[in-house]
Amino acid sequence: MSRRPDKLVLNAFIYPGGHHEAAWRYSESEPHRIADISLYQEIARRAEAAKLDALFFADxxxxxxxxxxxxxHRLEPITTFAALAAVTEKIGFIATASTTYYEPYNLARLFASLDHISGGRVGWNIVTTSAEQAAKNFGLDRHPPHADRYRQGEEFVDVVTKLWDSWEDDAIIAxxxxxxxxxxxxxxxxxxxxxxxxVQGPLNVNRSPQGRPVYVQAGSSEEGxxxxxxxxxxxxxxxxxIESARAFYSDIKARAAGFGRNPAHIKVLPGIxxxxxxxxxxxxxxxxEFNDLVQPAFSLNQLKRITGIDLSGLDIDxxxxxxxxxxTRAQANSSRHQLVLDVIDRENPTIRQLIHRLAGGRGHKVIAGTPEQVADWIETWFIEGAADGFNVMPPWLTGGLDRFIDGVLxxxxxxxxxxxxxxxxxxxxHYGLPRPDSLFAERQAIRASA
Known part of the structure; x- marks a missing residue:
């Protein structure tokens, strides 16, 4: 198979302490620094020196x-990235923010400001929030149903896009x-x-360097x-x-083409x-060694949260x-639930083997090998049409990221x-994406040609 002409997209997906659920117990981890901004500034500078595309923070x-x-526990990502932008020049920053628990005007202003502060290095990971307990943090009696959250999310994106376009590029004369x-x-x-x-508008900050932040999304359900x-x-x-990844990749690219979009302008990035x-x-x-540090009570609760399967009190071996x-099979309406069922069907694990299987990445692919083996795996998925790149998920910080940068890159x-x-x-x-035209681009072009 001939090699694709483009380059990999590689983000560093930074999770508190590291992605393995027992990372904080590992001898080289620094859990006391999870709320220390200097840790993330060190990571950002290291990732930028390695020419990674972006840092991604879930939230x-x-x-x-x-x-x-x-x-x-974790720092709020938009605030954090403002501090990281001040000590870097090129690396991107992708922050998660919920369409269910933000207001469009506030979020549009925050991200536009961050895009200005960083010189155009921002992406927005658009989520509707699956955690039901979030509702009571915002004065709601109940978490909105899945379909309602996606319908609200559609309108939310429409509103913030209009707000980001409410200033034409040449509005400021000065x-x-x-x-x-x-x-x-x-x-x-x-x-x-x-x-x-x-929402009346306009936004109280002018159009940002990228026109708008890069739109990122992580849902794999039918609505997602x-x-x-x-x-x-x-x-x-x-x-x-690789089979499920290829099927997802082809499906997303075909759906995007159905909306009249260029499939090359959508980067599919599995986690590793x-x-x-x-x-x-x-x-x-x-x-x-990491799996030996797992607390089964935590792992079983995570499994129940994802799938509804309650295995507490059973012999985990x-x-x-x-x-x-x-x-629970008939209720597997989330992509992560179905992924766990697929693992069970394919591998028939014991309870312990299953919780170890999920401990490293919550359903994302976990690989153990030499730098050469990891590079081989990445290359295979890339050239065989399963991915445009990857979210690299270090099992622990900062050593897990260092080993990838020093060994695999x-x-x-x-x-x-x-x-x-x-x-x-x-x-x-970095992603090879065009700067989007504003809603008023035609008016601006007419003025320019006059």
């Missing part, structure tokens, strides 16, 4: 109920001699009235795929096999959590009771699969 407006066993600062007929109220929102194909410019996804060592045996032993598994560069240096300064440049 949820709720505290994990199992904080007793796992380090899952003519000191005449005293004219801005052409007010180039700044527009959006006058939005919809099912969920009524439709939403992503319509809006997303990068899609974060989880797959255990690599345990890297000098030999395969050492890498396998390293993963096993025996096979999963098939009746409990089958009882030089091999990918030698194979001409990853950049030697940045070719632009914005996240859109």
């Amino acid at each position: 949820a407006p709720v505290l994990d109920a199992n904080i007793r066993f796992s380090a899952r 003519d000191k001699e005449s005293g004219l600062f801005a052409e007010t007929d180039r700044i527009h109220e959006i006058a939005h009235k919809g099912e969920f929102y009524s 795929r439709g939403f992503a194909a319509k809006h997303a410019e990068a899609i974060f996804t989880a797959h255990q096999t 959590s690599p345990f890297i060592a000098g030999t395969e045996q050492e890498a396998i032993a390293l993963e096993a 025996k096979p999963l009771p098939r009746d409990l598994v089958e009882a 030089p091999i990918l560069r030698k194979r001409n699969l990853f950049r030697e240096d940045y070719e632009g300064s914005t996240l859109r440049d």
Whole structure:
């Protein structure tokens, strides 16, 4: 098979302490620094020196109920990235923010400000929030149903897009001699009235360097795929096999084309959590060392949250009771639930084997091997149409990321699969995405040609 001409997209997906659920217990981890901004500034500078595309922070407006066993508190990502932008120049920043628990005007202003602060390096990971307990943090009696959240999310994206376009690119004149600062007929109220929102506008900050942040989405349900194909410019996804990854990749690209979009302008990025060592045996032993630190009570609760399968009180060294598994199959309406069922069907694990299987990446692909083996795996998925790149999920910080940068990236560069240096300064440049025209681009073009 001939090699694809483009380069890999590689983000560093930074999770509190690391992605393995027991990372905070590992001897080289620094859990006391989870709320220390200097840690993330070090990571950002290191990732930028390695020419990675972006740092990605997941987020949820709720505290994990199992904080007793796992380090899952976190800094708010938009605020954090403002501090990281100040100590970097090129690397992108992708922040998660919920369409269910933000207001469009506030979020549009925050992201536009961050795009200005960073010089155009921002992406928005659009989520509707699955955590039901978040509702009571915002004065709601109940969490909105799945379908309602996606319908609200559609309108939310429409509103913020209008707000980001409410200033034409040439609205600011700043003519000191005449005293004219801005052409007010180039700044527009959006006058939005919809099912969920009524927003007058305009935004109180001018159009940002990228026009708008890169739109990122992580849902793989039927609603999520439709939403992503319509809006997303990068899609974060989880797959255990190359076959399922290829099927997802082809489906998303075809759906996007159905919306009249260029499929090349949508980057499909599965997660990969690599345990890297000098030999395969050492890498396998390293993963096993992490799994030995798992607290089963935490893992079983995570499994129940994803699938509804309650295995508490059972012997974890025996096979999963098939009746409990089958009882949830008809309700597997989330992509992550289906992924877990696929693992069970394919591997028939014991309860312990299953929770170890999920401990490293919550359903994302976990690999244990040498730098060469990890590079081989990445190359295979890339050239065989399963991915445009990857979210690299270090099992622990900062050593897990260091091993990838020092060991795997030089091999990918030698194979001409990853950049030697940045070719632009914005996240859109890194991803090979165009700067979107504003809603008023035609008016601006007419003025320019007059």
